[in-house]
Amino acid sequence: QIPPFTEECVDNAYPPPESRKVPSYVVNLDLPAAQRWTHVVKNKGPEIKKLLDEFKSFISDIFNGSQAIVNFIDKEGPAFDETLPQPFADEMRGIANATGLKLGEIVFFNIFYEFFTV
């Protein structure tokens, strides 16, 4: 269909199949910030990594193959983290520890909204 798209109002989409449900977790705000997300992300490292690699590939593409911004994120990310307010900085440190990903990458993941409003 050529834009503008016309709607197709459905009345039978609910409930979707159970396979589309998402898992639930409790995050205990009484715990030290660095420990709050450990149980949530400990098995999610490879999936987060795949997503970050896609982001980096995109950034590299729009800057004509330059790795400068990607290198900046990896190298300066940890220092960047020190500029962020608590408890968020410690929460991100905890997530980096639990997933085995670089702190710079986790910081980048958490600011992707600001980055991609371009």
Place this chain on the structure above:
Amino acid sequence: CTSIVAQDPKGTLYHARNLDFGLFLGWDIKNNTWAVTELLRPLVIIVDFQKGGQTVFKSVNFAGYIGILTAIKPKLFTLTMNERFNKDGGYIGLMEWILGERTGQWMGFLTRQVMESASGFLEAKVMLSNEEMLAPAYFILGGNKTSGLYQQGCVITRAREFVVDVWDMESANGWYILETNYDHWSAPLFLDDRRTPAHHCMGNMTQQGVSIKGLHNVLSSRPVLNKLTTYTALMQVDSGHLEVWLQYCPDPCIPW
């Protein structure tokens, strides 16, 4: 994204949203999908933030992302955030932050603070309107009151440094307010008009049809549902109910 706050004839307030993300981030020509959207779906989780064993608020997150894009504070208010694309975008705020000018708040952290500390709709509205931010945004806020002038649903249009507009449900439609990714006083880009179809489907549903099921159906209607849609979240403030469904848009489906 598409966010809707709506009230049924009895005055029960619902808040629902589609989260669409990944435009231009890698189109898979074999499967007709966006790479980032596909990679985001396995990361979608519901998080119950608790203090002293009690729920403070519940949110829909991507695992590893600690900010808030969709959340409910049971019995008090609901919040969703839609992207606002602007020349004065987040990359400028990001550059300022890197260069040491750090007066603005990160969007996800601001919404997290609002969910943790605001005691109601009005306080949340003030916080979301007044704080300087690093990126522009639309905040869609639902409260727990539905009568007359105290009807609590609004869209806050934010520039980085100031509030551009606050649009209340009363002046929008009366029984619902709807936001996609364009200023409500301007026409959406004709290539990306999800607003008109969403209004048509809300009109078809009528106020009598407002419910978790009805809003899910509206948000599952193409092109409100599209290839970028990652999940649909449905919230009912008085009961604190939050449910989330991963969304897929089988072909034929438009890319955004």
